[in-house]
Amino acid sequence: MIDALLHAIPLVFAPMNILAMFIGLIAGLVVGCLPGLTVVTGLAVLIPLTFGLDPLFALGMMAGMYNGGSYGGAIPAILMRVPGTPASVATVLDGYKMTQQGKAAYALQVALLSGVIGSVLSSISLILLSPPLVSFSLLFGPIEYFWLGILGLATVSSLLGDDLPKGLIACGIGLLIGAVGQDISNGTERFTFGQLDLLDGFSAIVLLTGLFAVPPVLQIVEEAVKTGMSGDKLKLHRQGSALSQWRFFTPVWIRSSIIGIIIGILPGAGGSMSSFLAYNEAKRVARNPETFGHGNPEGVAASECGNGADNAASLIPALALGIPGSGVAAVILGGLLVHGLRPGPQLFREHPDIVYGFMLQFLATSFMLALVGGLAATRIFGQVLRLPRIVLAPVILLFVTIGVYSVNNSLFDLWVLLGVGLIGYVLERLDYPSAPIVLGLLLGPMIESQLRLALTISGGNTSALVSTPIAVILALLSAAILLTPAWRLFRQRRTAAA
Amino acid sequence: MEVTEEAPPATAEGRSRSPVEIVFALLLVAVSVGVIAMASSYPVESAAYPVAIASGMAVLGLWIAAREVLRRQRGNPTPGAFAEHGPRLAIGIAALVAYFAAVSLIGFILPSLAVCILLPAAVGFRRWGLAATVGVVCVVSILLIFVYALGRPIPEDLLSPLLAKVR
Numbered sequence: 001m002i003d004a005l006l007h008a009i010p011l012v013f014a015p016m017n018i019l020a021m022f023i024g025l026i027a028g029l030v031v032g033c034l035p036g037l038t039v040v041t042g043l044a045v046l047i048p049l050t051f052g053l054d055p056l057f058a059l060g061m062m063a064g065m066y067n068g069g070s071y072g073g074a075i076p077a078i079l080m081r082v083p084g085t086p087a088s089v090a091t092v093l094d095g096y097k098m099t100q101q102g103k104a105a106y107a108l109q110v111a112l113l114s115g116v117i118g119s120v121l122s123s124i125s126l127i128l129l130s131p132p133l134v135s136f137s138l139l140f141g142p143i144e145y146f147w148l149g150i151l152g153l154a155t156v157s158s159l160l161g162d163d164l165p166k167g168l169i170a171c172g173i174g175l176l177i178g179a180v181g182q183d184i185s186n187g188t189e190r191f192t193f194g195q196l197d198l199l200d201g202f203s204a205i206v207l208l209t210g211l212f213a214v215p216p217v218l219q220i221v222e223e224a225v226k227t228g229m230s231g232d233k234l235k236l237h238r239q240g241s242a243l244s245q246w247r248f249f250t251p252v253w254i255r256s257s258i259i260g261i262i263i264g265i266l267p268g269a270g271g272s273m274s275s276f277l278a279y280n281e282a283k284r285v286a287r288n289p290e291t292f293g294h295g296n297p298e299g300v301a302a303s304e305c306g307n308g309a310d311n312a313a314s315l316i317p318a319l320a321l322g323i324p325g326s327g328v329a330a331v332i333l334g335g336l337l338v339h340g341l342r343p344g345p346q347l348f349r350e351h352p353d354i355v356y357g358f359m360l361q362f363l364a365t366s367f368m369l370a371l372v373g374g375l376a377a378t379r380i381f382g383q384v385l386r387l388p389r390i391v392l393a394p395v396i397l398l399f400v401t402i403g404v405y406s407v408n409n410s411l412f413d414l415w416v417l418l419g420v421g422l423i424g425y426v427l428e429r430l431d432y433p434s435a436p437i438v439l440g441l442l443l444g445p446m447i448e449s450q451l452r453l454a455l456t457i458s459g460g461n462t463s464a465l466v467s468t469p470i471a472v473i474l475a476l477l478s479a480a481i482l483l484t485p486a487w488r489l490f491r492q493r494r495t496a497a498a
Numbered sequence: 499m500e501v502t503e504e505a506p507p508a509t510a511e512g513r514s515r516s517p518v519e520i521v522f523a524l525l526l527v528a529v530s531v532g533v534i535a536m537a538s539s540y541p542v543e544s545a546a547y548p549v550a551i552a553s554g555m556a557v558l559g560l561w562i563a564a565r566e567v568l569r570r571q572r573g574n575p576t577p578g579a580f581a582e583h584g585p586r587l588a589i590g591i592a593a594l595v596a597y598f599a600a601v602s603l604i605g606f607i608l609p610s611l612a613v614c615i616l617l618p619a620a621v622g623f624r625r626w627g628l629a630a631t632v633g634v635v636c637v638v639s640i641l642l643i644f645v646y647a648l649g650r651p652i653p654e655d656l657l658s659p660l661l662a663k664v665r
Binding site: 049052173188191217390394401402405406415421426430448451 | 515518519522526533536537540541543544547548551552554555558559561562565580581582583586587589590591593594595597598601602606610613614617618621622623625628629632633636637640644648650651652653
């Protein structure tokens with residue numbers, strides 16, 4: 001690991017890759033601070049644009065966007081009481097009160113510093129915890145990989161959303177889309193309708209972009225917000241230093257980082273959950289919990305630190321096993337595949353410079369955020385909040401169009417983008433989660449091929465699927481996760497009846 | 499169980515997306531049945547996997563549709579409207595379709611400039627200068643970065659001869 005890290009350092013700090021991380025950070029700040037746009041949307045726009053570029057350049061932009069977007073959401077949360085991203089909702093509670101008390105600049109500083117500390121610790125956990133998980137996965141054969149894929153689908157389907165049937169349907173849609181194209185084992189064309197463009201299946205990049213970048217365009221048009229934020233709110237002046245109060249904030253940072261990292265690693269959980277849990281924990285142990293919600297800087301620190309801490313951590317299962325811990329991680333997983341990088345032991349063995357470089361880019365962008373996200377930068381990049389949101393809809397559309405077209409030089413892809421985008425919008429409005437679709441699309445081919453391989457090796461004996469201890473554990477875990485919502489419902493009804 | 503003919507009661511927002519929930523679930527069932535029918539012509543080893551998934555989806559789709567029907571009968575359909583503002587949603591969808599059709603026919607540049615100005619205007623935004631400036635800045639940035647700096651392709655454009663001269 002140390003050798004790989006040392007080898008990756010010069011690559012990460014090559015001038016072009018530093019530029020990529022910088023661009024990603026700025027883009028992330030802008031995307032994060034625009035209410036209605038999330039980091040997932042930003043990544044979905046970014047991924048096709050990076051197609052064909054050097055992988056570390058592309059991954060540096062993704063790392064920057066993730067960390068930048070994480071902090072960017074705090075800017076409107078503090079200044080306007082409008083969370084830029086779902087993960088910034090808890091920041092509103094105390095951040096906006098601080099703005100009303102004339103402490104907006106201080107609140108932004110606390111948010112930035114806390115987010116940076118959370119991101120740094122999260123990146124270190126990614127670097128330290130991924131390799132052992134990869135070593136463990138070396139024990140896996142086709143049977144275990146089959147169950148691992150099922151486990152990934154089960155966790156994301158059941159946890160990303162309140163409605164298990166809808167989560168499972170979303171997953172099924174992804175699995176079916178993944179089945180389109182030529183069956184590599186016997187050459188059968190499945191669901192191609194005679195279209196040559198579909199012989200290799202749907203392009204993951206087009207589907208990702210359609211699902212996550214087109215629905216926000218329609219939503220912005222629907223909302224039709226024609227005014228921007230007043231420029232006065234961005235006239236920020238330095239108000240003391242949050243860094244000099246490190247003794248005061250350290251306990252909050254430590255607790256919130258641990259919560260964020262654990263939530264990040266758990267599949268299906270995400271930024272908003274970690275920031276709320278971190279906020280609640282800070283409030284629970286505080287000497288003066290009644291001040292939370294009334295402009296307590298510890299509330300801002302806990303929320304933003306927890307939010308930053310789950311960023312890189314959500315990539316631990318994604319990079320090591322190919323099972324993402326969040327919707328953003330699922331999209332980044334898609335981004336890796338677009339660049340021909342398949343997560344798992346093979347990635348660590350064949351491309352150690354890239355995978356460790358990517359991890360270091362998370363660490364580097366966390367530190368860069370401290371520089372790029374300062375008050376001066378917030379004043380500059382926050383100007384985007386003054387733009388009426390309605391003019392952003394065509395801007396997103398333009399970047400998405402050019403990115404998707406240039407992947408295969410194909411107009412057919414643009415129509416697929418439109419179709420998927422419209423379906424994605426309907427799914428979103430009906431509360432079908434989108435992340436399981438991506439996961440189904442990405443894991444489906446692996447699940448099918450590993451299942452076939454396992455059955456071929458065992459001579460068609462299905463009992464072989466539960467013939468190893470790891471397979472049994474993974475199967476039981478999958479069943480337990482799928483049955484958890486039903487068990488919870490049963491207990492709720494029993495409690496209500498009693 | 500008695501089926502009521504009455505419309506579902508108004509929700510907190512005054513509207514319910516219940517009909518769309520049912521129609522979409524039934525659509526999923528229809529697609530799943532279609533997948534199963536298509537897969538029946540494939541060799542067994544190629545058909546088994548999609549048939550298994552589609553069967554599961556059909557069952558779940560029926561479950562969701564039935565659940566929604568029962569909710570309507572009990573007077574508590576899924577709350578919240580499907581579209582926040584139907585006419586603007588229709589404008590958005592029409593604009594996307596028109597934009598992609600125009601890109602297919604006359605290329606990237608002119609439709610992009612048009613959509614930047616006309617789409618906001620269609621939903622009542624009247625600051626033409628700002629919309630046009632944003633459009634021009636975006637299109638020029640895309641051309642400079644992706645076409646000239648990175649050598650990436652754009653859809654065949656009416657203005658391609660002009661671009662070639664500039665290049």
